Amino acid sequence: MLERPAQLLKVVREAIDVEKDGYHFYQAAAARIRDGKGKEVFRSLAQDELDHWQVLEGLKQAIETKTKFKFTHKGKGRKSAARSKSPIFSAGFKSKIKEDHFELSALRIGQLLERNAIEFYGKHAGKTKNRDLKALFNFLVAWEKDHLQALVQQERFLKGKL
């Protein structure tokens, strides 16, 4: 169980690292990607991770100052992109891409990061009895799953499987 503050603080720090890695990776990838829409979506993925990081910093602070943490982040506020066939890159980008492009690697590395985040939050959501914390971790699982779905879908589209 995660109820001891020292244990909880360790998990929250690890969670911050997970978000930080996502943020820095998507930022760096956005700078390298040539497709205009791709650039924009990778920046938006980075922004999502930054938002999560910020929420987690609030939680960290609450633990450190021994104040009550209240999870109030309700909606995602942005429409999920995962429903589109080409949720990340412009549809025209498909004709320019070959098997060996940075963009395909960026999609696969992104998937690895999202799977890692989903596994991490899912594991720790199951370990805590704190209702707000469980809600936060489950909320993050759902959001990262949305990212993962968009990345998987985009890779399949570029490889001609959609």
Next chain:
Amino acid sequence: MDKKEQLLKVVKNAIRVEYDGYQFYRLAEEKTSDPKGKEVFASLAKDETNHMQILKGLYQSVKEEEEFKFDQVKEITSILQTTSESPIFSKEFKDRLDKSQFEMTALSVGILLEKNSIDFYKRSALETEEKDVKMLFTYLADWEGEHLRALVNQQKYLQEDYWTEARLYPF
């Protein structure tokens, strides 16, 4: 799917795994400000290119139904000092850590990629019946294991100071 097609699929996936590593280490090389880090990331990218070449050779052999011999593969040669406490970045880099947040991500992502490769090669080595292919996959798993050790050691060396830094947030 027959055995040949199955093996071709596995080798193609292996090439992708190496290609993603290559692309990521090139990105890390480009983004890091530490000269030693640049050199080591370039060398990691070169290792992944070498692995890709070996795998492309294997792909060709399987496709042409020619015999693939593992002894064509060279010994593991790397500039990595895996046992050093700072095998990737210069020791002075630790003092500049507050300005170098991408580098910590480069280590974490590198670790994820290497673990993913090792799992993939170990699983593929178990699944293949070809002796030389099994040996090659085991050899690649070992080589990626060397990369992983260096990345983990470097992360450990930097992590403590990283967390004691006052504020590292971009917001």
